[in-house]
Amino acid sequence: MRILLSGLQWMIFMIAGAIAAPIAIADLYNLTPVETAELIHSTLIALGIAGFLQGLIGHKLPIHEGPAGLWWSIFTIYASLVGVLFTSHLAALQALGGGMMMSGGLFILLSLFKLMDRIARLFTPTVTFIYLLLLILQLSGSFMKGMMGITSSRTMLDGKVLLLSVIVVCITFWLGNSRMLVLQRFSVIISIFFGWLLFAICGNMPAIPQADTIFKLPEIFPFGRPHFDIGTIATACLLTLLLITNAIASIRLMETVMKQKGAVDHQRYLRAGYTSGISHFICGCLGAIGSVPISGAAGFVEQTGMRERKPFLIGCSLVIGISLLPPMMNIIAAIPAPIGYAVTFVIFVKMVGLSLKELQSVIHQERTLIVSGVSLLVGVGLMFMPASATIHLSPIVVAILNNGLICGSLLAIILEQGLIWKGKHGTKHRH
Structure with missing residues (x-):
């Protein structure tokens, strides 16, 4: 029973963190309600499969997969290029599907040539520290806006939503630091349900939409056959290298939380690379958003103390199962967004x-x-740089420059390796 409840907690945490990306992208591409539901459906199934494969045969750590911020950026940029490079929104989505499949192939090639290990060696404690701090700072604005009830349609602070969010934050902190192990382990799921109850009492619950069918399998190539062109292939190549940076940082962090630094698994990064390749290929086929191991999983494990792999695998299986049942999916999707932001706020404090x-x-x-x-x-x-400042540049340059997390992390790697090289050669010259 305890393992099943732990799996349920993982499932809710995964879905709550993943639901925003497909909704935002559907809005950008002017998708119909049916197409939006399809995008949410395919993305969650792809994330569930990706997490399960990674936990079972990949890095074998309890790190859930989420929509990659880098892919989110590329989806946003490609939406702005409709009418310039693409004839329609569907044409842009077909190119993105092809890009994800290319990225999957590149992940497998890099693992085949054992380059994942070499990239992993660049992630020293200094680089990991910088990556994590930038990640926390980049997401802090989203957390605060979400807890204040600020959305694209509502730009004014909602006092009631903020008060309810603060109550959820306090409850999550209290449960996470409780001396009772049961409360500590299930602090996230208890906080979400308590927050849900609070929002329902105060009349801030969104309506639960009616489902047309009880069971639904994902559609292959829902936006049409994937399209491959030189620009998308170049974007996918560079994006894959940046995604590896994200993935390795998440794995390194979880190894620290799991206290596994002493017994290093040299094949872990290679297995993770192969599995990421398979996951990206699945995302491309299902028209989903490309996934990446989420660093926030380390904060979740630290908050709940759940270090076992079995509940995580059950959670991934439940995500896949729930995604096939539209009525259940609609209920989960109705969790008020501020609750998700409030609980995640506490998890990132741990980070x-x-x-x-x-x-x-x-x-x-x-x-x-x-x-x-x-x-x-x-x-x-x-x-803090406005997105409009780089709009005249190529899509991949825009995606990098508009992502302070990636730029800062890459700069940290280059600077540290440069200083290490200088130190070694300086010592040789003195001798």
Whole structure:
């Protein structure tokens, strides 16, 4: 019973974190309600399969998959290119499907040539610290807006929603620090249900839409056959390298939480690469949003203390099962967004502590201070840059420059490796 409840908690956490991306993208592409439901349906099934495969044969850690922020950016950029590069929204979605399938092939090739391990070595404690801090800072604005009830259609702060969100945050903190192990383990699911009840009492619950059918399988190529062109292939190649950066950071962080740094699994990154390739191919076939292992899983494990793999695999199986049942899917999708933001806020507070713990294993403090200072200033600075400033550049450059997390992390890797190289060659010359 405990394992099943743990799996249910994983399922709700996964769905709550994944539901926003397909809804936002459907709005960008002017999809009909039926097409929007199809996109949510296919994305959740793809994420469930990706998480299950990673947990079973990939990295074998309890890290759920979520819509990759980088793919989200590319979807947004391609929507703005309709009428310029693409004849219609469907043509853009067909190109994105082809791009995801190309990305899947590249993941497998990089793993085949054992390049995943080499990339993983670049993720020193300094780089992991910078990546995590930038991730937290980048998402903090979304959390605060969500908890205040601010959306694209409502730009004014909603006092009632903010108050209810703060109550959910306090409950989640209290449960997570409870001396009762049961309350601590199920703090996320209890907080979500309690928040749901609060919002229902206060009349802030969205209506649950009626489902047309009880059971539904995902459609293959729902937007038409995938399209391949030079621009999309180039975008997919660079995007894959950046996604590897995201994935390795998430795996490294979970290894720290699971206390597995002593017994290093050298094949973990290769297996994760192969599995990511399969997952991206599935996303391309189902017309879903490309996935990536989510760093927030480490905060979730730290909050609940659930380090076992079995509940996680059950959670992924439940996500797949629920996605095939539209009536159940509609109920889960009706969880008020501020509740999800409030619970995730607490989880990311835990991640601030995890990022600072990475600095404890740093040997060259002076080098870390320089790399951290430059990378954080550039990364955070780019987060404040208006999207319109780069609109005249190519899609992939726009996707990178508008992502302070990726720019800051890449700069941290380049700077640290440059300083390490300089230190080694400087020592040789002195001798």
